[in-house]
Amino acid sequence: MKTENKLLALLGIGLGYITYNKVNSNNKDNALILLNKWMKNINTHDVNSVVSLYSKKAILLPTDSTITYIANGETEIKGYMQEFLTLPELTGSIDETTVIFKSLGINRFMINGLYAFEYETTPDGGEMELKNQDARFTFLYERDLLNNNNWLIIAQNSNKGLLSTIV
Numbered sequence: 001m002k003t004e005n006k007l008l009a010l011l012g013i014g015l016g017y018i019t020y021n022k023v024n025s026n027n028k029d030n031a032l033i034l035l036n037k038w039m040k041n042i043n044t045h046d047v048n049s050v051v052s053l054y055s056k057k058a059i060l061l062p063t064d065s066t067i068t069y070i071a072n073g074e075t076e077i078k079g080y081m082q083e084f085l086t087l088p089e090l091t092g093s094i095d096e097t098t099v100i101f102k103s104l105g106i107n108r109f110m111i112n113g114l115y116a117f118e119y120e121t122t123p124d125g126g127e128m129e130l131k132n133q134d135a136r137f138t139f140l141y142e143r144d145l146l147n148n149n150n151w152l153i154i155a156q157n158s159n160k161g162l163l164s165t166i167v
Helices: 003-023 028-042 049-050 074-084
Strands: 054-061 091-103 106-122 129-144 150-159
Touching: 028 049, 028 091, 028 106, 028 129, 028 150, 049 074, 054 074
Parallel strands: 054 150
Antiparallel strands: 091 106, 106 129, 129 150
16 A cells, blocks of 8 residues: 555544544534523623624524614624624523424534523603513534634524414
């Protein structure tokens, strides 16, 4: 066997070992850790910490916005988050009993479920009142093999659909 083929064989064995180890991190428990990290960052209202959880080429279909659009890429996601995170007294929570995890191979997974946001609003210029916003979510995560194997959000869809039909 040529020296270069031996090297490739050794690399193949090494890569197989690395790939095997990645399987263990692609599970519902670790997905919930990532999802809770996202919500924790939302609750701190730190735009940069939230945006850092997304791939630079991610797509976000937001729940609620004064601007109706699909945020495509880091700049647009940051713009949306700057708007969203300024809602007065914004807090969010995940209903972990609704979370559904789907592995999409060793470097991708999807997680779906329900979350809720609460914030103050002044409808029609009236008095401040608390608004509760329940929503469905889908997050698609991918391991960034070029960035310390970090899991990043590559797509997120959130909507206020008829929640009673899926609960």
